[in-house]
Amino acid sequence: MAARAPTAKVDSRDRLRRVLFLVPYAVRHPGTRVGDLARKCGVSEKQILEDLDFLLGVGCPPFAPDDFLDLYVEGDRVHVALHQSFSRPPRFTESEAAALAAAARALGGEGKERVIRTLRDLVPRDRRAMFDELLNRIYAGSPPAKDSLLGRVQRAIAERRVLELRYYTATRDQETDRVVHPYTVAQRLGHWYLYGFDSARRRALPFRLDRVRECAVTDSRFDPPAESEMARARLFSDAQGTPVRIRLGPLAAAWALARPGRWQVLKRDPKGGALVELPGVSDEWATRFALSLGGEAEVLAPPSARRHYAEAVKGTLARYRKSMRRNA
Amino acid sequence: MQKAERLLDLAAFLLRAAEPVSWREIQEQFPEDYGGSSGEAAIRKFERDKAELLELGIPVRYLAGDEDLSAGYLVDKEDFYLPDLTLPPEDLALLYLAGSAALAQQAFPYARDLAHALNKLSFAARAPGASEVAASATLHLSADEAAGPEEGEAARKLELASQAVAARKRMHILYAGAERRARTERDLDPYGLFQQGGAWFVVGWCHLRRALRTFHLGRILSLDVNGAAPRTPDFPVPKDFALAEFATREPWEYRVHEPIRCRVRLDSPVSPEARESFGARARWEESPDGAVVEVEATNSEALVRQVLSLGDRAELLSPRKLRLRAQALLETLARRSR
Numbered sequence: 001m002a003a004r005a006p007t008a009k010v011d012s013r014d015r016l017r018r019v020l021f022l023v024p025y026a027v028r029h030p031g032t033r034v035g036d037l038a039r040k041c042g043v044s045e046k047q048i049l050e051d052l053d054f055l056l057g058v059g060c061p062p063f064a065p066d067d068f069l070d071l072y073v074e075g076d077r078v079h080v081a082l083h084q085s086f087s088r089p090p091r092f093t094e095s096e097a098a099a100l101a102a103a104a105r106a107l108g109g110e111g112k113e114r115v116i117r118t119l120r121d122l123v124p125r126d127r128r129a130m131f132d133e134l135l136n137r138i139y140a141g142s143p144p145a146k147d148s149l150l151g152r153v154q155r156a157i158a159e160r161r162v163l164e165l166r167y168y169t170a171t172r173d174q175e176t177d178r179v180v181h182p183y184t185v186a187q188r189l190g191h192w193y194l195y196g197f198d199s200a201r202r203r204a205l206p207f208r209l210d211r212v213r214e215c216a217v218t219d220s221r222f223d224p225p226a227e228s229e230m231a232r233a234r235l236f237s238d239a240q241g242t243p244v245r246i247r248l249g250p251l252a253a254a255w256a257l258a259r260p261g262r263w264q265v266l267k268r269d270p271k272g273g274a275l276v277e278l279p280g281v282s283d284e285w286a287t288r289f290a291l292s293l294g295g296e297a298e299v300l301a302p303p304s305a306r307r308h309y310a311e312a313v314k315g316t317l318a319r320y321r322k323s324m325r326r327n328a
Numbered sequence: 329m330q331k332a333e334r335l336l337d338l339a340a341f342l343l344r345a346a347e348p349v350s351w352r353e354i355q356e357q358f359p360e361d362y363g364g365s366s367g368e369a370a371i372r373k374f375e376r377d378k379a380e381l382l383e384l385g386i387p388v389r390y391l392a393g394d395e396d397l398s399a400g401y402l403v404d405k406e407d408f409y410l411p412d413l414t415l416p417p418e419d420l421a422l423l424y425l426a427g428s429a430a431l432a433q434q435a436f437p438y439a440r441d442l443a444h445a446l447n448k449l450s451f452a453a454r455a456p457g458a459s460e461v462a463a464s465a466t467l468h469l470s471a472d473e474a475a476g477p478e479e480g481e482a483a484r485k486l487e488l489a490s491q492a493v494a495a496r497k498r499m500h501i502l503y504a505g506a507e508r509r510a511r512t513e514r515d516l517d518p519y520g521l522f523q524q525g526g527a528w529f530v531v532g533w534c535h536l537r538r539a540l541r542t543f544h545l546g547r548i549l550s551l552d553v554n555g556a557a558p559r560t561p562d563f564p565v566p567k568d569f570a571l572a573e574f575a576t577r578e579p580w581e582y583r584v585h586e587p588i589r590c591r592v593r594l595d596s597p598v599s600p601e602a603r604e605s606f607g608a609r610a611r612w613e614e615s616p617d618g619a620v621v622e623v624e625a626t627n628s629e630a631l632v633r634q635v636l637s638l639g640d641r642a643e644l645l646s647p648r649k650l651r652l653r654a655q656a657l658l659e660t661l662a663r664r665s666r
Contacts, residue, residue, distance in 0.1 A: 012332045060340035061357035085343035088409040090385030096445035099438035103430035111419040124387045124407045137520035139575035158421035184465040190526035230468040258546040292637035295657045310665040315640035317658040
C-alpha cells in the first residue's frame with residue numbers, strides 16, 4: 001500500500017511558490033538562463049517555460065496592457081519587463097524557516113541559536129508563534145560531539161581555509177595528521193562527515209566528524225573545487241572487497257532492516273530472520289554491529305570477519321569469566 | 329479564472345494598492361470570482377484564497393479602518409518582502425550546510441520547503457560565495473545514491489507526516505510492530521517528528537493504546553491524513569509534551585521496567601565515540617586505567633547490547649544480574665561460533 005498524496009493541489013501550490021521566487025530572481029539577474037532557473041527551482045526547463053507562459057496571464061485589475069506581468073525569453077535568456085510588485089520573494093513561511101532551523105540545530109556549531117533567531121525574524125510577524133511551535137516539534141538529531149569543532153569547520157568552509165586534522169582511522173586503529181581543503185559537510189546514516197580534499201592523498205575524501213581528534217584552521221586559502229570535480233564526489237567509496245555476511249534472528253532482522261543502510265537480503269526465513277550481506281564494511285564494524293544485537297546476530301563470512309567476530313566473543317567472555325573468578 | 333492565476337492577480341492587486349481595499353472593490357475587480365451568486369459563498373471563497381496566500385507567505389490583512397483610513401484588505405509590504413540579510417560568513421555557511429545536508433539525506437521533513445528556503449536564503453544574502461558552492465557540493469555528494477522506489481516512498485511518508493504535524497491533523501496508519509510481528513491499524517494524533525541513527529520516528533497519541541507512542545516511519549506500511557477541514561486542527565498538543573524527551577532517549581531508557589542503576593567499566597583510552605554512545609545523562613568516573621560510567625536503565629537488555637558492542641574493552645560491573653546476562657549471552661555466542 002502506498003502513502004497517498006494530493007497531487008493536483010500540490011502541483012498548483014508548487015507552481016505558485018516557484019514563480020514567487022522565479023520572477024524576483026529574474027528581475028535581479030536580468031538575462032538569466034532558462035537552464036539556471038530550472039536548476040535553481042529543481043524542475044525541468046520545459047516546466048520553467050510553462051511557468052513563464054502561465055505568468056503572462058497574470059496581472060492586476062483593471063487589467064490594462066501595462067497591468068500584466070511581462071516576461072520574455074530571448075535565445076535562452078529570461079528578461080522581465082514588468083514585474084507587478086513581485087520584485088522580491090515573500091518572507092519565509094513558518095515551515096520553510098522551521099525546516100531550516102531544525103537542520104541547523106542538528107548540525108550544531110556556535111552560531112546555531114543566532115541563526116535560528118535570524119530565521120524567525122524572516123517569517124511574517126503573525127506567523128512567528130507558529131514557527132516557534134513547529135520548531136519544537138521537529139528534532140533532526142543531535143549535533144556531532146563537539147560544537148566547537150563544527151564552528152571551526154564551518155568557518156573554514158566559508159572562508160576557504162585549509163584545515164589541519166588529527167584523524168582517527170577505525171579500520172587501522174590509528175591516528176594520522178591530515179591537511180584538508182574542506183568542501184562541505186553531509187550527514188548520512190546517522191553520522192556527520194566532512195568532505196574535503198586530502199593534500200597528501202591527492203583526492204577528495206570523507207572524514208567522519210566524530211573521529212576528528214584535533215582540528216586547526218590555518219591561514220592558507222584554497223581554490224574552490226570545480227563543478228566537474230564535485231560531480232565525481234562520493235561520500236562512500238564504492239563498496240570494495242568481499243561483502244560481510246551476517247545472519248539476523250527474527251527480532252534483529254525486523255529492527256535492522258528498517259534502518260537505512262545498504263543491505264542486500266539474501267534469504268528470509270519463515271520466522272522472520274534473514275541472511276544479509278553488507279558491502280564495504282570493516283571486520284571491526286561487522287563485529288560491533290552483530291554484538292549490538294545481543295544473541296540475535298552472527299557474522300558468518302568472509303573468513304577474516306568471522307575470525308574477528310569469534311575472537312571478540314572469546315576475548316570478551318574470557319574477561320567476564322576472569323573477573324567472576326576474582327570476585328568468587 | 330484558474331485558481332493559481334486568481335491568487336497571483338489578487339496578490340498583485342493588493343500589493344499595488346496604497347490604501348486598504350474594500351470588499352466591495354475586490355468584488356468589482358474580480359466579478360467572475362467573487363461577484364455573482366450569494367454573498368456568503370463569495371466571502372467564503374475569498375477567505376479560502378486569503379488563507380492560501382498566507383500559506384504561500386503573502387500575509388493579507390483586514391484593517392478595521394479609522395478616521396483617516398477606510399476599512400479593507402491589504403498586504404503589509406514590510407511583512408511580505410523578504411529583507412536583505414547580513415550574516416557573518418560562518419553563520420551563512422551553517423545555514424547553507426545544514427539545509428543542503430538535510431536535503432541530501434534520503435528523507436527530511438518539509439523537504440520541499442527546505443529547497444524553497446535555501447533559494448530564499450541565497451536571494452536574501454546576495455553574495456553567498458563559498459557557502460553556496462559548499463551547499464551544492466553536499467547535494468552532489470548524495471546524487472550518486474539516487475533514491476530508489478523505497479527511499480522515495482519513505483520521503484513521501486515523511487512529507488505527509490510532517491504536514492499532519494504542522495496542521496495537527498489525525499493520521500490513520502497501518503503499522504508493522506517489531507516485536508509482535510502482527511500488523512495493527514490505528515489512529516494517531518502526531519505531536520512531533522524526530523530522527524535517530526538516520527531513521528525518522530513520529531511521536532503522538534495512539535488511539536489504539538490510549539497512550540503516547542513512538543512509531544518508526546519505516547515500519548508504517550500505509551499512512552492517510554484526515555483530509556477534512558485541512559485548516560482546522562483535529563487535536564491540541566498537550567502543553568507538557570516535550571519532544572526532546574523522546575528524541576534524545578537512549579534505547580536502555582525506554583520504559584520497560586523500574587529504573588536500575590548500572591555500572592560499566594571501559595578500558596583506557598576511551599574513544600570519544602564510545603563516550604558519546606552512553607548519551608548525555610551518563611555519569612563518568614575517570615581512573616588511570618580507564619573509566620567507569622554509570623547510567624540508569626529502564627530497559628536493561630538494551631544496555632547489555634550497548635556494552636557488548638564495545639567488545640572486550642568494556643565490561644558490565646553491576647548489577648550482578650545484568651552482568652550474568654551479558655556473560656550468558658557471550659557463552660551462547662561462543663558456543664555457536666566455535
